[in-house]
Amino acid sequence: MTLGYDLSDQHAQLRETVRAFAEGQLAPVAEELDREGRFPAELVQAAAELGLLGIPLPESAGGSGFDTVAYAIAIEELARVDSSFAITVAAHTSLGTMPIHLFGSEQQKARWLDDLASGRGLGAFGLTEVGAGSDAGATRTTARLDGGEWVIDGSKMFITNAGTPLSKLVTITARTGPDEVSNIVVENGTAGYDQSQPLKKMGWRSSDTRELTFTGCRVPEQNLLGPRGEGFRQFLEILDGGRISVAALGLGMAQGAFEMGLSYAKQREQFGRPIGSFQAIQFKLADIATEVEAARNLVYKAAWLKDQGRAFAQQAAIAKLYTGELARRACNESLQIHGGYGFMDEYPISRFYRDAKVLEIGEGTNEVQRLVIARGLGL
Amino acid sequence: MNIAVCVKEVPSATSAKRLDPSTYRLDRSGDSELNPFDVHGLEEAIKLREAGHEVEEIVAVCMGRENAQRPLQKALALGADRVVLLTDPALAGSDISGTAYALATVLEKQNADLVILGQQASDADCYVMAAAVADHLRRPLVTQVASLSLEGGTLRAKRQTEHGYDVIEATLPAVISVSDAINTPRLPSIKAIMGAKKKPTDQVSAADAGIDPSRVGEGGAKSVVRSVSPPPAKQEGRRIEDTGGDSAGAIVEFLAERGVI
Numbered sequence: 001m002t003l004g005y006d007l008s009d010q011h012a013q014l015r016e017t018v019r020a021f022a023e024g025q026l027a028p029v030a031e032e033l034d035r036e037g038r039f040p041a042e043l044v045q046a047a048a049e050l051g052l053l054g055i056p057l058p059e060s061a062g063g064s065g066f067d068t069v070a071y072a073i074a075i076e077e078l079a080r081v082d083s084s085f086a087i088t089v090a091a092h093t094s095l096g097t098m099p100i101h102l103f104g105s106e107q108q109k110a111r112w113l114d115d116l117a118s119g120r121g122l123g124a125f126g127l128t129e130v131g132a133g134s135d136a137g138a139t140r141t142t143a144r145l146d147g148g149e150w151v152i153d154g155s156k157m158f159i160t161n162a163g164t165p166l167s168k169l170v171t172i173t174a175r176t177g178p179d180e181v182s183n184i185v186v187e188n189g190t191a192g193y194d195q196s197q198p199l200k201k202m203g204w205r206s207s208d209t210r211e212l213t214f215t216g217c218r219v220p221e222q223n224l225l226g227p228r229g230e231g232f233r234q235f236l237e238i239l240d241g242g243r244i245s246v247a248a249l250g251l252g253m254a255q256g257a258f259e260m261g262l263s264y265a266k267q268r269e270q271f272g273r274p275i276g277s278f279q280a281i282q283f284k285l286a287d288i289a290t291e292v293e294a295a296r297n298l299v300y301k302a303a304w305l306k307d308q309g310r311a312f313a314q315q316a317a318i319a320k321l322y323t324g325e326l327a328r329r330a331c332n333e334s335l336q337i338h339g340g341y342g343f344m345d346e347y348p349i350s351r352f353y354r355d356a357k358v359l360e361i362g363e364g365t366n367e368v369q370r371l372v373i374a375r376g377l378g379l
Numbered sequence: 380m381n382i383a384v385c386v387k388e389v390p391s392a393t394s395a396k397r398l399d400p401s402t403y404r405l406d407r408s409g410d411s412e413l414n415p416f417d418v419h420g421l422e423e424a425i426k427l428r429e430a431g432h433e434v435e436e437i438v439a440v441c442m443g444r445e446n447a448q449r450p451l452q453k454a455l456a457l458g459a460d461r462v463v464l465l466t467d468p469a470l471a472g473s474d475i476s477g478t479a480y481a482l483a484t485v486l487e488k489q490n491a492d493l494v495i496l497g498q499q500a501s502d503a504d505c506y507v508m509a510a511a512v513a514d515h516l517r518r519p520l521v522t523q524v525a526s527l528s529l530e531g532g533t534l535r536a537k538r539q540t541e542h543g544y545d546v547i548e549a550t551l552p553a554v555i556s557v558s559d560a561i562n563t564p565r566l567p568s569i570k571a572i573m574g575a576k577k578k579p580t581d582q583v584s585a586a587d588a589g590i591d592p593s594r595v596g597e598g599g600a601k602s603v604v605r606s607v608s609p610p611p612a613k614q615e616g617r618r619i620e621d622t623g624g625d626s627a628g629a630i631v632e633f634l635a636e637r638g639v640i
Binding site for chain 2: 009012013014016017020021050051052055059064065066070
């Protein structure tokens with residue numbers, strides 16, 4: 001009897017806390033933040049006080065000392081209300097903080113980890129470049145040693161959390177030799193490191209997305225993360241873990257879209273009765289409910305495998321692929337149930353619909369995800 | 380000083396409430412939660428500590444099922460230092476009088492200068508537990524407290540009434556019940572949720588607590604439920620259509636007939 005579906009008391013309470021935060025503080029402003037494209041620094045700080053910015057990081061490192069399942073539940077609950085906020089938390093935790101936690105030296109952890117895991121500062125991860133998207137190894141940014149310092153030149157594209165008032169640092173991949181990629185930490189405020197204005201986006205409009213440029217940017221040699229030349233292996237490991245949180249995000253969006261569709265179907269009347277009494281609408285909701293249940297099992301299992309210290313990369317890729325596509329489908333069907341009202345900004349489903357698309361692109365496109373899964377099958 | 384907060388496990392707001400037709404007791408088999416009114420009591424205890432009063436211990440006292448763990452973990456996450464769970468099959472079926480006696484017996488051993496209860500429990504909604512507990516403890520009582528301050532050994536409570544506020548002073552040790560207007564409870568942080576596991580929970584039986592078994596449970600109940608019936612169906616409202624400016628008069632007449640105005 002080792003298979004169980006009950007959440008622990010702590011997991012259940014975490015869900016209750018995050019749901020209360022999301023419904024109480026995020027929901028009332030999500031539409032306004034989306035419309036204005038404004039990053040909610042004050043709400044990120046409130047979330048940090050609750051310990052939401054370092055859930056799977058150890059307490060000794062400034063985190064909350066909980067596990068990956070708890071982290072997935074929190075991202076799910078945030079995305080159920082506002083996926084812009086959820087990606088801010090997920091990108092900070094999985095991409096911004098984890099590189100330091102996993103590969104940092106004791107000195108590097110002492111310097112940066114506490115601020116990141118406690119959420120006093122935000123971390124970013126700079127991998128994508130104009131010419132290096134799915135082909136992430138095609139990094140052209142360079143770093144060369146000169147007088148005990150790395151001199152960095154190049155640029156990064158679509159980077160989350162690098163230019164907010166809370167942003168503290170970015171870990172970037174850079175070529176440190178002809179066939180050598182390494183990870184290097186660059187603190188905000190370093191001369192030669194600049195962030196563009198926030199990029200204009202179709203969705204996730206209140207998350208911070210920018211282009212970063214490095215022009216003769218000098219950082220201490222000690223900012224190299226882990227051994228020189230390990231950058232490729234390191235970022236693949238970071239992306240494996242990140243997929244669990246992005247999968248949880250897709251699950252939360254699908255759950256939110258489902259709840260909105262269900263509630264609207266019960267209340268909206270046409271032809272003298274609630275539209276939920278028509279099979280055309282019932283079948284849409286039955287399909288989403290079925291898929292959301294399947295998605296939750298995929299996501300929690302991936303998180304659980306990671307917590308058990310077992311191989312989880314394949315399960316995480318499967319969960320990410322499935323939930324990304326599901327989020328788009330669920331938001332589309334839920335908006336369809338809403339009819340013309342769903343097309344109006346005052347109904348959150350219109351925001352969900354715009355937000356969902358990126359889940360088929362970000363942190364590994366559907367196509368890359370299928371490649372990863374196929375490789376896991378030994379093909 | 381020490382503060383005791385009485386807390387109760389109640390069916391969660393989202394679960395359907397149902398009386399067991401054979402025992403006339405509330406069916407507690409569904410999801411449960413910490414009585415939301417008690418959360419205000421815990422928050423007020425924490426606020427007293429934060430306000431600089433020397434609160435040595437906040438203990439949450441609960442009478443309930445052995446598996447009331449989840450609501451009690453929440454009480455600990457919200458800031459209680461320790462939980463005492465009084466649980467015993469002999470207590471099942473206790474009425475207000477028996478429950479108040481049992482709670483008071485446990486509270487007597489906690490050396491609490493201030494005992495705080497929520498104004499009501501969301502399952503039974505009886506509103507009188509604080510008064511009954513205070514009577515057993517022979518302590519001053521202020522109910523429906525909407526604002527609280529302490530000075531020396533005296534508490535000053537603003538109390539909500541139908542017509543305004545009473546301001547009442549009482550010397551400690553005392554018992555109060557708090558209204559849900561007294562504060563906005565904070566959310567427990569993830570660290571607090573994790574930390575709750577490490578805090579002590581003392582489980583005591585009726586015998587451990589020195590409770591006289593003849594005064595509790597169904598046998599000790601002073602009230603007997605003879606029958607239960609569903610609440611009467613809501614009467615249909617009356618629709619007043621405005622036909623040329625006479626609707627205001629009709630509404631006034633309607634309200635006056637019922638003594639509302």
